[in-house]
Amino acid sequence: MALENSVFTSLPESLSLPVSEKGEGPVAAETAPAPPTGVIDVSEELGNVVTTDTVLPPEKPAARSFQSKLAAREAQAAAGQPRKKVQGAGTEKGKFGWGRSKRRRQRYVEKNGRCNVQHGNMRETYRYLTDIFTTLVDLNWRCSLFVFVMAYAVTWLFFGAIWYLIAYCRGDLDHLEDETWTPCVNNVNGFISAFLFSIETETTxxxxxxxxxxxCPVGTILLLLQAILGSMVNAFMVGCMFVKISQPNKRAETLVFSRNAVISLRDDRLCLMFRVGDLRSSHIVGANMRAKLIKSKQTQEGEFIPLDQTDISVGFETGDDRLFLVSPLVISHEIDAHxxxxxxxxxxxxxDDFEIVVILEGMVEATGMTCQARSSYLADEVLWGHRFSPMMSLAEGFFDIDYGAFHHTFEVxxxxxxxxxxxLAAARLEAHLYWSISSRLDEEKWDGPNLTGHSEKQPGRGSANGKGGVGPTFALGQTTEVQDQSGQGEQNGSVTTDQSESEA
Structure with a gap:
């Protein structure tokens, strides 16, 4: 105790703590005033003496606006500095304290519109051959080019071998130097020359x-068959390549969806919104928007339905799903009871764990073919309390659209x-306002001069002895006129007498 008084005499009393010596219980100390809010006490034990140091927390930086944050990010990107990764709500701490990202859901539809589904254990593969044209069109480009080359090469080789077989069977190869011999095909002296003649015949x-x-009558028949079959092969393969080249799948590459979907209030109603735009000047005719919720569920009977599809209304009842896609549009889904x-x-x-699949369908204006663009949003790609930044401005004689702000959002x-x-909260508030206004109106009617005027007896309206039954009748929120029972009795042809006189 002497050490404390001699060495730490300069410490204020508010920072002194009770000290207990070895073998003794805790020493009662005077109650010290509590340290101010925001002060952190750090205790350090030096032998038997305990001291405390006060450390003030660093001041919190002032809140910045969205424009200042965006400008800071652009300046940081221009300077080439890497952005700091901040652990968010979607990350978890690993074994050594490092941030570990949360396991992402397997997408049903990729961002580029490709469906992440593979079919396996198919036993009825012969069905692909029944629709050989669609099968060839659906092949990738490497397989399509391979089939295109092989179709011509096989037919040329096949008919070239037949021409060589005819020349060999007739003996044309044995009379190459005999000028009196008339061969089936002139100047065919081997398989190579027969193959070249097949190419010249089929390609004309x-x-x-x-x-x-x-x-050579056999050669004449073969010539007709090769000409007909060659025309069929040309029409089939050229048609497949033309359809594959003109497929509208590449047109969907210029139909873009926003990187994130947002949820915020619009006209005092909570709405789920995403943005869609068309990068080309040629329009999509009859554009139609649909949305699906992909989420597994379990029925009341215990049946588990993986990847159940639920329709999300984006204006089908009102016609808002039919778009005039000239400029980027924000598609809104009102979150109501349905x-x-x-x-x-x-x-x-x-x-939550779900996926929202959005589908845009329409007809390409240049080719007249139907085009479909798809995208999806996972649960962590839906931003709560955000809104899309405006991207349209009025220039000299036209509207200027800045696609640099297509994916930008800001908090609201x-x-x-x-x-x-x-x-429910809005309904309670509306009911409270309704009943409060009704009660005030009722009070005014009960205390007003009209009600007191009707309650007084009017002379000449009662019976002869002045004891006619006169009484006001009231209803909730309103008053009715005072009716004279005796007057009604006289009108009905009856005579009303006093109850006391009848008893006498």
Missing amino acids: IGYGHRVITDQ SPFWEMSQAHLEK DTSSSSARELS
């Missing part, structure tokens, strides 16, 4: 050196409650 080139003669997100709050969104004030909770 006709160099004029190898010519069929009129002394929406699958009716009971989803911000906390539920962070824990949005309640973290679900649409159902917001609807």
Whole structure:
């Protein structure tokens, strides 16, 4: 104790703590005033003496606006500095404290529109041959080019071998130097020359050196067959390549969807929104938008349905799903009682696991073929309390669209409650206002001069002895006129007498 008084005499009393010596219990100390809020006490034990140091926390930086944050990010990117990775709500701490990303859901539809589904254990593969044209069109480019080359090469080789077989059977190869011998095809002296004659016949080139003669009826029939079959092969393969080249799948590459979907209030209603745009000047005719919720569920009977598809309304009832896609549009889904997100709050969104598939269909204006573009949003790609940045401005004589802000969003004030909770709160508020106004109106009617004037007896309206039954009748929220019972009795042809006189 002497050490404490001699060495640490300069410490304030507010920072002194009770000290207990060895073998003794805790020493009662005077109650010291509590340290101010925000002060951290760090205790350090030096032998039997305990001291405390106060450390003030660093001041919190002032909140920055969205424009300042965006400018800072652009400046940082221009300087070439790497962005700092901040652990968010979707990350978990690993074994050594490092941030570990949360396992992402396997996508049903990729961002580029490709469906992540593979068919296996198919036993009825012969069905592909029944629709050989569609099968060839659906092949990738390497397989399509291989089939295209092999189709011509096989037919040329096949008919070349037949021409060589005819020349060999007739003995034309044994009379090559005999000028009196008339062969089936002039100047065919081997398989190579027969193969070249097959190519000239099928492609109708006709160099004029190898010519069929009129002394070979079998060759004439074969020539007709090769010409007909060659035309069929040309029509089939050229048609496949033309359809494959003109497929509208590449047209879908210029139909873009926003990187994230947002949830915020629009006209005092919670809405799920995403943005879609067309990069080409040629338009999509009759564009139509659809959306599906992909989420596994279990029925009341215990049946598990993997990847169940639920329709998300984007304006089918009102016709808002039919788009005039000249400029980028924000597609909105109102979260109402029929929406699958009716009971989803911000906390539920962070824990939920689902996928939203959006589909844009329309007809290409240049070719008249139907085009379909697809994309998807996982649960962690849906931003709660955000709104898309505007990207259209008015220039000299036209509207200028800045696609640099196509994916940009900014935060807005949005309640973290679900649409159902917001609807109940609005209903309670409306009911409270309704009953409060009704009660005030009732008070004014009860205390007003009209009610007192009707309650007084009017002379000449009662019976002869002044004891006619006169009484006001009241209803909830309104008053009715005072009716004279005796007057009604006289009108009905009856005589009303006093109850006391009848008893006498």
